[in-house]
Amino acid sequence: MATMRGSLRQRLVGLASVRAASTSSVSTFPKRVKIVEVGPRDGLQNEKNIVPTSVKIRMIDMLSEAGLPVIEATSFVSPKWVPQMADHIEVLKGIQKFPGINYPVLTPNFKGFQAAVAAGAKEVSIFGAASELFTRKNINCSIDESLQRFDQVLKAAQAAGIPVRGYVSCVLGCPYEGKISPAKVAEVSKKMYSMGCYEISLGDTIGVGTPGIMKDMLSAVMHEVPVAALAVHCHDTYGQALANTLMALQGVNFQKLLEAGTFICQALNRKTSSKVAQATCKL
Amino acid sequence: MGLFGFIMQHPQLVTQADRSKSSASTSSVSTFPKRVKIVEVGPRDGLQNEKNIVPTSVKIRMIDMLSEAGLPVIEATSFVSPKWVPQMADHIEVLKGIQKFPGINYPVLTPNFKGFQAAVAAGAKEVSIFGAASELFTRKNINCSIDESLQRFDQVLKAAQAAGIPVRGYVSCVLGCPYEGKISPAKVAEVSKKMYSMGCYEISLGDTIGVGTPGIMKDMLSAVMHEVPVAALAVHCHDTYGQALANTLMALQNHKPKERITCSGISGSRQLGGLEGPALSALAPTVTALSPSFRLQMGVSVVDASVAGLGGCPYAQGASGNLATEDLVYMLEGLGIHTGVNFQKLLEAGTFICQALNRKTSSKVAQATCKL
Numbered sequence: 154m155a156t157m158r159g160s161l162r163q164r165l166v167g168l169a170s171v172r173a174a175s176t177s178s179v180s181t182f183p184k185r186v187k188i189v190e191v192g193p194r195d196g197l198q199n200e201k202n203i204v205p206t207s208v209k210i211r212m213i214d215m216l217s218e219a220g221l222p223v224i225e226a227t228s229f230v231s232p233k234w235v236p237q238m239a240d241h242i243e244v245l246k247g248i249q250k251f252p253g254i255n256y257p258v259l260t261p262n263f264k265g266f267q268a269a270v271a272a273g274a275k276e277v278s279i280f281g282a283a284s285e286l287f288t289r290k291n292i293n294c295s296i297d298e299s300l301q302r303f304d305q306v307l308k309a310a311q312a313a314g315i316p317v318r319g320y321v322s323c324v325l326g327c328p329y330e331g332k333i334s335p336a337k338v339a340e341v342s343k344k345m346y347s348m349g350c351y352e353i354s355l356g357d358t359i360g361v362g363t364p365g366i367m368k369d370m371l372s373a374v375m376h377e378v379p380v381a382a383l384a385v386h387c388h389d390t391y392g393q394a395l396a397n398t399l400m401a402l403q404g405v406n407f408q409k410l411l412e413a414g415t416f417i418c419q420a421l422n423r424k425t426s427s428k429v430a431q432a433t434c435k436l
Numbered sequence: 437m438g439l440f441g442f443i444m445q446h447p448q449l450v451t452q453a454d455r456s457k458s459s460a461s462t463s464s465v466s467t468f469p470k471r472v473k474i475v476e477v478g479p480r481d482g483l484q485n486e487k488n489i490v491p492t493s494v495k496i497r498m499i500d501m502l503s504e505a506g507l508p509v510i511e512a513t514s515f516v517s518p519k520w521v522p523q524m525a526d527h528i529e530v531l532k533g534i535q536k537f538p539g540i541n542y543p544v545l546t547p548n549f550k551g552f553q554a555a556v557a558a559g560a561k562e563v564s565i566f567g568a569a570s571e572l573f574t575r576k577n578i579n580c581s582i583d584e585s586l587q588r589f590d591q592v593l594k595a596a597q598a599a600g601i602p603v604r605g606y607v608s609c610v611l612g613c614p615y616e617g618k619i620s621p622a623k624v625a626e627v628s629k630k631m632y633s634m635g636c637y638e639i640s641l642g643d644t645i646g647v648g649t650p651g652i653m654k655d656m657l658s659a660v661m662h663e664v665p666v667a668a669l670a671v672h673c674h675d676t677y678g679q680a681l682a683n684t685l686m687a688l689q690n691h692k693p694k695e696r697i698t699c700s701g702i703s704g705s706r707q708l709g710g711l712e713g714p715a716l717s718a719l720a721p722t723v724t725a726l727s728p729s730f731r732l733q734m735g736v737s738v739v740d741a742s743v744a745g746l747g748g749c750p751y752a753q754g755a756s757g758n759l760a761t762e763d764l765v766y767m768l769e770g771l772g773i774h775t776g777v778n779f780q781k782l783l784e785a786g787t788f789i790c791q792a793l794n795r796k797t798s799s800k801v802a803q804a805t806c807k808l
Contacts, residue, residue: 363770392763392800
C-alpha cells in the first residue's frame with residue numbers, strides 16, 4: 154500500500170502537468186492564479202487550541218518555503234477579542250521575510266494599523282461586509298460607518314506607501330439577513346476599492362453559496378471593480394468551496410468574448426451593436 | 437434560531453417557487469440541465485467499502501429511508517460471492533426486504549452470469565455491470581483483459597435483453613488508474629462505446645480513485661460524447677482528493693467545443709458558441725441556422741452519489757469515498773436544478789446510517805446542519 158501510494162503520488166504529479174498542456178477545449182481559465190494563504194490568520198483564529206508563537210512562525214516559514222506568494226501572517230487585534238492572535242508582534246517580527254512574498258496583517262482599526270507599522274508591516278488588510286445586520290451585530294454600526302472608521306487607516310497607509318487589501322464578508326449569504334443582493338456586494342466593493350484598497354477579497358463567510366449565486370455576484374461586482382483586483386474567499390461549510398471557486402475562475406473570458414464578436418461581425422460584414430466592442434476595437 | 441431552522445430559511449434550500457425565481461434572476465444564458473437524475477449508490481458502493489458489517493434490517497431501513505427521500509434510482513445491493521464482499525452477503529434478503537416504491541428503480545450489481553441469474557430469481561428489475569478503462573486495473577482485479585471482461589458480460593446482456601431487464605454499465609478509472617496512471621480519453625470512449633452498443637442503457641463514468649480534476653473530466657467527456665449520446669451518460673466521482681463536486685460541476689456544464697468557428701449558415705440561437713449577455717443579444721437577430729461548430733457540448737444530467745459520502749477508497753487508506761449526496765443536492769438546489777429529492781429526509785437517512793455504522797458523516801452539509 155505504501156509503495157503504491159508513493160508511485161501513485163509520482164504518477165499524479167506527472168498526470169497533472171501533462172494534462173494541463175493537453176486540454177483540448179478552448180481554455181476558460183486564467184493561466185496563473187495567485188493564492189493568498191490565510192491559514193496563519195483566518196485559519197488559526199478559528200482554532201480552539203492556542204498555538205505557541207514558535208509554531209506559528211515555523212508554519213509561516215514552511216508556507217514561505219512552499220512558495221505561496223501572499224501569506225496573511227497575523228492580526229493586530231486586541232487579545233481580549235482574539236486570544237489566538239495575542240502574539241501578533243512576535244509573529245510578524247519572528248518570521249522570515251522571503252523576497253517576493255508578501256506578509257499582510259489584519260488591522261481592525263487605526264490603533265492596530267499603527268502597531269502593525271511599528272512592528273514592520275509592509276501590507277495590511279481591512280474588513281467590510283455586504284450585510285447591514287451582520288455589521289450591526291458584529292461591530293455595532295452600519296456598513297458606511299464601518300468604512301468611515303477605516304478611512305483613517307487608508308489615508309495613513311497611502312501616506313506611508315502601504316498597500317491595503319479589502320475583505321468583504323457575507324457576499325453569498327448572511328447568517329442574519331439570509332440572501333444578499335449582488336448589487337449590495339458590488340456597492341460595498343466599489344466603495345472599498347475607490348477608498349484605496351488595491352484588491353477586494355469577496356468572502357462567502359458562512360459557506361452557503363453555490364456556483365450560480367457566485368457567478369451572479371461576480372457579474373455584478375465586475376461592473377464596478379476590475380476583475381484583476383478581485384479575489385474569492387470561499388468557506389467549505391457546505392462542501393461547496395471548490396465548486397464555487399471553479400465557477401469564479403471560469404468567469405466570462407471577456408477578451409475572448411470580444412474576439413468572437415469581432416470575428417462574427419467581420420464574417421457577417423456588419424458593425425457590432427456592442428458598445429464595449431465599439432469602444433475597444435481598433436480599426 | 438436552531439441551525440436547521442436557519443438552513444430552511446436559507447436561499448439555497450427554499451421552496452420550488454423561490455428557487456425558480458432565483459434561477460430566473462441568473463443573468464447569463466443557462467449552462468446547466470434543468471433536471472438531474474441522482475443515482476444513489478450508498479447502499480452498495482458506499483456500504484461495500486465500510487469496515488463494519490451492517491445488519492440486513494439496517495440496510496433495508498436505510499434503503500427505505502432513501503426511497504422516502506425521493507431518490508429516483510437506488511442501487512440496492514450486489515449479487516457477488518460473500519467470499520469476495522462479505523458486506524453484500526445478504527443480497528437476496530435485502531432485495532426482497534426493501535419496499536419497492538413506484539417510480540423508483542432498484543438496480544443491483546451483477547458481476548457475472550451466475551449473479552445475474554440469482555438477481556433475477558430474487559426479483560431484480562434492473563442490473564449493473566462493470567468495465568474499466570484500464571487494462572492493468574482489469575488484469576489485477578479480475579485477471580483478464582478489458583475485452584475478455586466485456587465478453588464475459590455478453591451472456592448477461594443477452595439474457596437481460598431477452599428478459600426485458602435494463603442494464604447499466606459502469607466504466608472505472610476514467611480519469612486515472614492506480615496502476616497505469618494517466619488514462620487516455622480515447623480509451624474511455626472506446627470502452628463506453630462497446631458497453632453501450634452491447635446493450636447498456638446508461639454508462640456511468642467513474643473516477644474510481646478520485647484523482648481527476650475538472651479539465652481532465654472535460655476532456656474525457658468530450659471524447660466519450662462522440663461515441664455515446666450525452667443523455668445516456670452519468671458521472672460517478674470519488675472525493676479522495678476533494679475534487680468530486682468540482683468535477684461534477686464541470687460535467688454538468690454545457691461547453692463550447694474545440695472546433696474552429698466556421699460561418700456557414702448561422703441562425704438565431706441563445707447559445708451562440710459560448711457568447712453570453714448583451715453581445716449575444718446584439719448579434720442574435722441577424723444570425724441564422726447554427727452550424728454544428730457553434731453547438732454547445734451539452735452537459736451530463738445523471739450523477740451518482742452516496743448518502744453521507746459513504747465508502748472509503750481501497751487504494752488510499754483513510755481517504756474519503758464517494759461524493760456525498762447531501763452536498764450534491766445542496767449544490768443542485770442552489771443552481772435551480774430539479775432533483776425530486778426531499779432534502780430533510782435525505783439528511784435523516786444519512787444520520788441513520790452513520791449512527792448504525794458508528795461513524796461520522798463525510799457530508800459537509802450534514803456536518804453543518806445536524807446536531808447529535
